[in-house]
Amino acid sequence: MASSSVTTLAWGFLLGYLVLMIGLGYKGYRQTDSQDDYATARGGFGFLMLSLAYAATVASGSTFMGMPGMAYGMGFKVGYYAILYPVGAYIGMMIVARITKKVGDRFGSQSVPDFLGDRYQSPVLRVLAALVALFLLFYVMSQITAAGWLFDTILGVNYDVGIWLAGGLLLVYLTAGGTYADILTDGVQGAIMIAITALVAFMFVTGWGIEGGPVAVNAALPSQMQWDVHTSDQNATFASGWAIFLLLVAHIGFTALPHLGNKFFAIKSTQYMKKFMLASAVIGISLPLMFLGGIVGRAMGIQVQNPDAILPVLFMQTLPPVVAAFLSVAILSAIVSTADGLIIAISQIFANDLYRKTYVPMKDEQPDQSRIDQRALWISRISTVVVTVAAILAVRTPPEYLAVLLWVGIGGIIASYGGPYLVGTLREETSKTAAITAFVAGFLTFFVLHLGPRFGLYEGWFPYNQNPFAASGIGFMISCALTYVVSKFTEPLPEEHLNKVFSTRRSEESTGSDAHGTSGD
Template sequence: MAVSDTVVTYSWAFLAMYLVMIAGLGYWGWQKTTSQDDYATARGGFGFLALGFAYAATVASGSTFMGMPGMAYDMGFKAGYYALIYPIGAYLGMMLVARITKKVGDEAGSQSIPDFLGDRFRSPTLRLLASFIALFLLFYVMAQIVAAGHMFDTILGLEYEVGIWFAGGLLLLYLTFGGSNADIITDAVQGAIMVGIAILVFAMVLTGWGLEGGIGAVNANLEPAQQWDTHTNPDNPTFASWWAILLLFIAHIGFTAQPHLGNKFFAIKGTQYIKKFMLTAGIAGMVLPLMYLAGVLGAAQGIEVESADAIVPVLFAETMPAVVAAFLSVAILSAIVSTADGLIIAVSQIFANDFYRKTYVPWKGGDPSSKAVGQRALLISRIGTVVVTVVAVAAVMTPPEYLSIFMWIGIGGIISAYSGPYLIGSLRESTSKTAALVGFVAGFAVYFAIHLGPQMGLYEGLYPYNANPFAATGIGFLVSCLSTVIANQFTDPMPVDTRNEIFRGSTELSDGGVVDDD
């Protein structure tokens, strides 16, 4: 369904204002970016409030604002198990690792999560393996580009194939020069706006917007299989059983291990702000997934769309004044961009920092901390930003069916590999380098065997894991963590002197964990 010409006109006007805003913020970020570390992390550059909203917006992504409503449009209230469970797992994981990542990463000068793992375990091998696996973030980038393309198609009248290139250009407008400073400040503004929109959608569903009878009328107008008393569906791999739903929660505990999220911890001004940051991010992050209810409301109203993922802008266009619908739709477009920018920065750092500065330079006998190396790494970062964006856009000329599931092809591999070394290594100082490597390899191998292999057509696999990346990731997460713990019992623990050097400023606990001494 095409929106009215009036909505399109207003949407272009709001988009023009948005472009001016991000160009200005990009210039601000460029002025604050004088080194590779500035570009990669914006280290210590932000307070808890801005960073909390930026983190929540980055976690949410185009999946929350379009993919989950799209799933809810097709599946009904049961999609809420995904929308409402994932932030609980994701922010639980954040609370486990944020403080240690900030403290240890700042001490070591880590510029990415693969870099942090290499510094934490004094293992160039682990850094290199983690960097290769981090390239799976490209699937995540592609999913955001697809979401943006659908928005351009729906609210601005651009063909999808044109819209995705427009979205790529929009990202490069401020990322290429502003780096992480521009990424975080734009994400903070977009995150605050999106919290307001999610609350609005929640109120619309409670009042039965466009229907008579409140939320009860919304439920009554759905197909029986979509109503709130239908919880599982054996034919739907995502919600095939309660076990699959539990694994969805478990998978998200490791969600914060993704490089574009973990590197946000480096940007906070100091560890004394960590608690306030986590509280801000957690509250905002719990509100944003309420966007899934827009899909439920659209289905209840009988709105027809060519693509389920486009239900949010179409719902706004059909049920609200043109100027309001246009503003809300452009705000959602900006929120989608808020995840894509952080992802692109994270992928560019794989090449600039992890492959070049921390691997190639030492291998050639150079000094990775030299000014010349830093300037070359900064150049590689900016070139990498352009290349990653162009590749991501070119790869999604034909869009996938469900964004939420497509992007998890990459997310699942990263979480399955990283979770043992990152979570167990953050909680237990004594975790050995060998145990971390065992957990890394075991988690990814299991995820590949039960999900990626079947997805690549190598063999059929076992249902629902062959078709359910969340359940497969949940198992990969458990295997990675358990194998790290078990391997640590049969390997020599990290020497005390090394642990003290890595965890400088921390106090050891009797069980091998750490607490902050602030």
């Protein structure tokens, strides 16, 4: 529990943060006139603000609390996770970002499931992708849990109350401002997250609280946690070099997650796409250095009730109260920066993918587009509230490790989306049949390897039954392989449709130059 001075200061910083979020939420509300505005903020941001927002959303509360918590319990081997996950995630982003933006703008796609439905002319794939994306609720649960522990550790509020306060904070600006509010707030939070990461890296390099620098920090750890121990047959996540390799593979598909994919719609033009990808990758690759905070805390012998709380406790015990209070509230902002995007993405499953793009076309009557748009907007706002409350209720008993909880949800999404999204972007000839087959096979693979044992249906196979990263990586590879192989034996989409989807790319290939005539694309 924080000292009274830290608690008082933290409440002051939280109030200031709340006022800032309300202000940005109101600005987002002023820019939200339609369902498309709420869902995508289409063309509303330049590359720098969107880069900060994207990197902040990728990093999440798992990076700022879950990853230091894992390092506190497992040691330096968690560095493999910290290094490989952003490398994989940004490789995936570079594959799909441009085509998602172009096709999304051309077809009016409002989510990644919507994009897949438009890319393959398949309402079936859109619905399947939307239903699987509901597993993002586990991701939201992990963020709410992280926020609850922060309220408990820093602000002196019981965890049970803290999770409700965290949910209320999100709803203050999300229900009104939608994606505009999401990106505006995430951009500010991303800048704060960079500063926290720099401080943690400095603490490690200087051996904060331990004379002798990094070497002394390493020596203070138990032998099985030191930097020359790379694997452990008792640890499912780092059981072998193969399991570590699957960490990278799984994260290549990370960019398929709907709360990340919909960010691409918000950039002003593909003219800024290269700058956006470079800036977000540089920022995003640096943020996982947060795991070093868990190493420093363990080396100092700091005791915590829950490993995920190690970073704020480290700040409280080693920094002046005003700094510790500010940084702790800043970590809360990191958590919120992912939770808000997740909640918006899930709301679009109901408002866009299931209502506007599935239910409405099934009706025989001529639709009134204006009326449909307003209904979808209200569904979005109501769903935002329902999803937030559901996540809070689900984590009244907190999980052990946040990073593992969120992957229970997103592993199936990555495994199923992988082939249709990434291979379908690289290979124009990918067929609708291949996409659906690969989607189902990828999800079933993840279910058999991990979700089945997780739900207690059977024991499963080690390490996949305990390692969602490895199970997701296997499912991702199967999805990608099937997408390619089945396309070889099934009929491709009509050439007219492919011309519409890939028109800009084909034009660039035929002329040998950028269709925009600028090096900025």
